[in-house]
Amino acid sequence: MLVDAETETGPGAPETVHRRRDRLPFGGLEVLAAGLIVILVARPWLTDALAAPWLQRWTVVFVSVIVQALPFLVFGVVLSAVIAVFVPPSFFARVLPRNDALAVPVAGAAGAVLPGCECASVPVAGAFIRRGVTPAAALAFLLSAPAINPIVLISTAVAFPGRPDFVAARFGASLLAAVVMGWLWLRLGRADWLKPPARPHTEGDSKAAAFWASCRHDIMHAGGFLVVGGAAAATLNAVVPERWITAVADRPVLSVVVLALLAVVLSICSEADAFVAASLTQFSLTARLAFLVVGPMVDIKLVAMQTGVFGKSFAARFAPATFVVAVASAAIVGTVVL
Amino acid sequence: MKRQAQAVVLMLLGGAVLRTSLTDAYLRYVKEGLRPFLIAAGVALVAIAVATLYYELRERRAAHAHEHPEPKVSWLLLAPVVGLLLVAPGALGAYAADSTGTALGAWEEESDYPPLPDGDPAEIPVLDYASRAIFDEGRSIEGRRVRLTGFISRADDGTVFLTRMILSCCAADARPIKVGIEGAGTDGYADDTWVAVVGTYSPTMVRDPINNERIPFIAAETLEPVGAPVKEYE
Numbered sequence: 001m002l003v004d005a006e007t008e009t010g011p012g013a014p015e016t017v018h019r020r021r022d023r024l025p026f027g028g029l030e031v032l033a034a035g036l037i038v039i040l041v042a043r044p045w046l047t048d049a050l051a052a053p054w055l056q057r058w059t060v061v062f063v064s065v066i067v068q069a070l071p072f073l074v075f076g077v078v079l080s081a082v083i084a085v086f087v088p089p090s091f092f093a094r095v096l097p098r099n100d101a102l103a104v105p106v107a108g109a110a111g112a113v114l115p116g117c118e119c120a121s122v123p124v125a126g127a128f129i130r131r132g133v134t135p136a137a138a139l140a141f142l143l144s145a146p147a148i149n150p151i152v153l154i155s156t157a158v159a160f161p162g163r164p165d166f167v168a169a170r171f172g173a174s175l176l177a178a179v180v181m182g183w184l185w186l187r188l189g190r191a192d193w194l195k196p197p198a199r200p201h202t203e204g205d206s207k208a209a210a211f212w213a214s215c216r217h218d219i220m221h222a223g224g225f226l227v228v229g230g231a232a233a234a235t236l237n238a239v240v241p242e243r244w245i246t247a248v249a250d251r252p253v254l255s256v257v258v259l260a261l262l263a264v265v266l267s268i269c270s271e272a273d274a275f276v277a278a279s280l281t282q283f284s285l286t287a288r289l290a291f292l293v294v295g296p297m298v299d300i301k302l303v304a305m306q307t308g309v310f311g312k313s314f315a316a317r318f319a320p321a322t323f324v325v326a327v328a329s330a331a332i333v334g335t336v337v338l
Numbered sequence: 339m340k341r342q343a344q345a346v347v348l349m350l351l352g353g354a355v356l357r358t359s360l361t362d363a364y365l366r367y368v369k370e371g372l373r374p375f376l377i378a379a380g381v382a383l384v385a386i387a388v389a390t391l392y393y394e395l396r397e398r399r400a401a402h403a404h405e406h407p408e409p410k411v412s413w414l415l416l417a418p419v420v421g422l423l424l425v426a427p428g429a430l431g432a433y434a435a436d437s438t439g440t441a442l443g444a445w446e447e448e449s450d451y452p453p454l455p456d457g458d459p460a461e462i463p464v465l466d467y468a469s470r471a472i473f474d475e476g477r478s479i480e481g482r483r484v485r486l487t488g489f490i491s492r493a494d495d496g497t498v499f500l501t502r503m504i505l506s507c508c509a510a511d512a513r514p515i516k517v518g519i520e521g522a523g524t525d526g527y528a529d530d531t532w533v534a535v536v537g538t539y540s541p542t543m544v545r546d547p548i549n550n551e552r553i554p555f556i557a558a559e560t561l562e563p564v565g566a567p568v569k570e571y572e
Contacts, residue, residue, distance in 0.1 A: 029343045035416075043424055050425050053433035060430055063421040064367035064509035070355060071375035074382045159506075212389035219386060220344055223351075224411035227418060237510060242438055246549050272507025281443035282549065308411065 054238060062234035065301065068269055069119040069226055076120030077222065080127035081214035085207055089132040100134045104182035107137035108175055111144030117270040118146035118302045119226065123218045126309045135194060140182030143322065146270040146296035147174035156292070159274035165337055166285060170274075173293045173333035177326040184321065193318075195311025218309075225308035229301020233267035236300070240265060249282035256334075259287045260327045263295035270296035286334030293330040298323045339412050345390040347415050352383030354422040362568050363422075366429040368508045370569070429570035430512050432491035432529035435501045439549025441513035442468050451478040459483035459536045463572050464502035465515045471554035476539035486517065486556065487534045487564060490527045497544065498524040500535055500556070505571045512571065518544060522558035532566045 039046070050059060096103045107128075114121060125142035129135055146152065148171050160166045240262075248258050259280065268276055273295045277288040296302075298319050307315040339347070358364045359376035368376070421427070442465075451474045454460040464486050470478050488502040491514070499516040520540055527533060535558045542555035 029340060029346065032343055032346060032416075039420060039424060046424060050427070056427050057430060057434050059421055059425055059427040060366065060509050063418060063425075063427065066418045067355070067358065067364065067367045067376065067422070068372065068508035068510070071372065071379040074379040075375075078382060209393055212386060212393065215382075215386045216341075216344060216348065216390050219348065219383070220339070220412040220415070221409065224409065224414045227414040228411065231417070233510065242548050246439070266510065268511050269507050272511050275506030276511045276513075278443075281551070308409075 058234050058238050061237050062230050065230040065233055065267065066226060068272075069117070069230070069301070072117050072269075073119040073123070073222060073226060074219070076123045077215055077218040079114075079120070080123040080218060081211050083124065083127040084130055084214050085211045087131065092128070092131055092133045096133065096137060100136060100186055101183065103134055103137040104140045104186065105179045107133070108140035108144040108178045108182060111141050111146075111175075111178065112148050112150070114141075114145040114149055117152075118296050118299070119222075119269075119305070121145040122302070122305045122309050123222055126218070129194070134186075135189065135191070136182045136185040139185055139318070140178045142178075143181055143297045144175055144178035147171075147178070147293065152270050152274075152296070155271055156274040159278040166289070169289055169333050169337045170292050172337070173289060173326075173329045174296070176333065177293060177297065177322070177329035180325050180329065181318075181322055184325070193311070193314045195314065221308045222305050225304040226301055229267060229299075229304035232300045232304070233265070236265040246282055249287075252284060252287075255283050255287040256290045256327065256331055259283055259291040260294040260323070260330070263291045264299050264323065266295075267299040267301040268295060285338045286331060289334045289338065290327055290330035294323060294326045297326050339410070341390055341394050344412065345387045345394065347412065347419075348383050348387035348390065350419045351415055352380045352385075352387060354419045355383065356380035358422050363426060365569050365571070366427070366509070369505055369571075429566075430503050430509055431489055432501065434512065435489075435491040435499075435503065435514035435516070436493070436529075437548070438514055440468075440516040440546045440551050440553050441504060442472060442515060442553075443549075443551050453478065454482050454484065459485040461485045464488050464500065464517055465504060465572050467556065468515050468517055468554050471517075471539060471556075472543070472552050476541065479539040481538075483536060483538055483559070484556070485534055485536045487532070487567065488517070489566075490524065490529055490531045490533060491516065492529060493547065495547075498527075499553070500533065502572045503570070509571075515572070516546065516553050518542065518553055518555035519558050519561065520555050522561040524561065527561075527563070532564050533561055534564045536560045 050056065097106055111121070114124065121142050124145070125138045128138035128141065153167055153171060156170055157164065157167045245258060245262060248254050263273070266276070273292055277291050280288055280291070283291075303315055303319045306318065310318075355376055358367075359373055359380060364373060364376060451470050454462060460482055462484050467479070467484060467486055470476065486500055488500040491499050491501040493499065498519050500519050501514050501516045503512045503514055505512050519535060520542060521537065522535070535556055537556040537558040537560075540555040540557040544553050544555075545551065546553050
C-alpha cells in the first residue's frame with residue numbers, strides 16, 4: 001500500500017550500496033566509536049580550547065538553538081509519521097477542496113491548529129505531500145502553521161500588551177503571504193523542483209515498523225540540517241553587531257528590509273520572536289511586523305531543513321520568493337492596519 | 339550512514355537531551371517551562387533508537403536486510419551531543435551583555451506598580467528594579483532598601499553594571515538588563531563575578547550607547563560576592 005518512487009527504481013540500487021561498502025574494511029559504526037574515544041581522551045584539552053569568550057558564546061547559542069528546536073522537531077516527526085502511516089490519503093482528498101486554488105487557502109488556514117514552530121511544520125508538510133496533498137496546499141500550510149497557531153499569537157499578544165491590532169496584523173500578513181505563495185506555486189511551480197519524497201523502505205513491513213522507520217528517517221534528514229542551520233545562526237548572531245542594526249532604525253523603508261533580513265539571520269523560534277521584536281523599540285511597528293512575518297517563513301535553519309526535506313533546487317527558488325512575498329505582505333498590512 | 343550507526347547517534351542524542359534536562363544544565367540554554375517537552379523528546383529519541391536496533395536485528399535474522407543509508411549530513415547530529423555532554427558551555431555572561439543593548443524597552447510601562455515584597459532589604463529581580471526605576475521613576479521603591487543579584491559587566495567607558503540576562507525562549511534571544519552601580523567600590527570585581535547589591539533608589543540614569551535605551555542606577559550600600567544562582571537567566 002505504501003508505494004513511492006524509490007521502490008520503483010528497482011532492487012538494483014541497494015545492491016550497489018552493498019558492493020561499495022564491502023570494499024571498505026570498516027563501517028560508520030567503527031569510525032563513530034573511534035571518534036568518541038578520541039573526543040573523550042581529548043576532553044580536558046577541548047574544554048580549554050573552547051574557553052575563549054566568543055567561542056563560549058557561539059557554543060551556548062548553537063546548543064540552545066538546537067535544544068530549543070528538538071522537542072518541536074521530534075513532535076513534528078512523530079506527527080508526520082502518524083500521518084504517513086495511519087492517515088489514509090483518502091482523508092485529505094475528503095477534507096480539502098477538489099479545486100487546487102481553493103485548497104491553498106483552506107490548508108493555509110488549517111495551519112492555525114498545529115501548535116508548534118517552524119521545526120515541526122517542515123516534516124509535517126513533507127508528509128502531506130507524500131500523502132497526495134497538492135504541493136501548493138502543503139506549502140501554504142508549511143508557511144502559515146508556524147506563524148498563526150494559537151501559541152504564537154498568544155506570545156505575540158503578551159509581548160505587545162494593549163496592541164490587539166498588532167496581533168491581528170501578524171495573523172493577517174502571515175496568512176496572506178502563505179496563501180499567495182501557494183497560489184504562486186500553482187502557477188509557476190514545477191513538480192521536478194521538489195525532490196521525489198525520500199522514504200524508508202516500508203513495503204511488506206508492519207504498521208509499527210513503518211512508523212518507527214519514518215520517525216528515524218525524518219529525524220536523520222531534518223535533524224542534520226537543523227544542526228547546519230543552528231551553527232549558521234549562532235555564527236551570525238555572534239558576528240553581526242547590534243550597533244549596525246540600530247543605525248538604520250529611523251529610515252522607514254530600509255528598516256523594514258533590515259529587520260526582515262535580521263529575522264532570516266537570527267533564526268529565532270516563532271514562539272519567541274515576538275519578545276525579541278518587542279525589544280527592538282527603535283524600529284517602527286511595520287518593520288517589526290516584517291520581522292515577525294518573515295522569521296517563521298524564511299530563516300537560515302528553516303531553509304537548511306527545507307533543503308533536506310524538499311531538495312536543493314526547491315529551496316533555492318522557494319526561500320527567496322517567500323522572502324519577497326512576506327516582506328511585501330508585511331509592508332502592505334502594516335501600512336493599512338498599524 | 340548505516341542503520342546501526344543511526345541508532346547509536348539517535349541514542350547518544352536522546353541521552354544527551356535527557357541528561358541535560360534531568361539536571362539543571364538545561365537552564366543555561368532554554369526556559370524552565372521547556373523541561374517536560376525536552377524530557378519527552380529525549381525519551382522519544384531513545385525509543386526511536388531502540389526500535390531501529392530491534393528491526394535491524396530482526397531483519398538481519400530474516401536475511402532480507404536491504405541497507406538504505408541516510409545522507410552524510412546526519413552525522414552532524416553528533417555536534418550537539420559533543421556540545422551538550424563534553425563541552426557543556428556555561429550560561430551567557432558579561433561578554434554577551436557588553437555587545438548587546440539593555441532590553442528594558444521590551445517591557446511596556448505599567449500604569450501601576452504593586453508595593454515591593456516584604457523584607458528589609460526586599461529581594462527583587464533586576465528587571466523589576468529597572469522597570470520600577472525607569473517607568474515609575476522610583477516611586478514604588480522610595481524609602482525602601484532592595485537586594486539585587488546579578489553579574490558584573492562594564493561599558494566601554496568603564497561604567498560598572500549589575501547585569502542579568504533575560505530569556506524569552508532560548509539563549510539565542512538572550513538580552514541583558516543593566517543597572518548601574520554607584521556608591522560602592524567595584525574595583526576588585528572582575529567581569530562575570532556574581533554579586534548581591536543592597537541599596538536604595540538612585541535618580542541617576544544613563545543611556546546605553548548600543549541602543550540608546552535607558553539604564554537606571556542603584557545607590558549601593560553593600561556589595562558582596564555570591565555564588566552563581568542555579569537559574570542564571572531571569
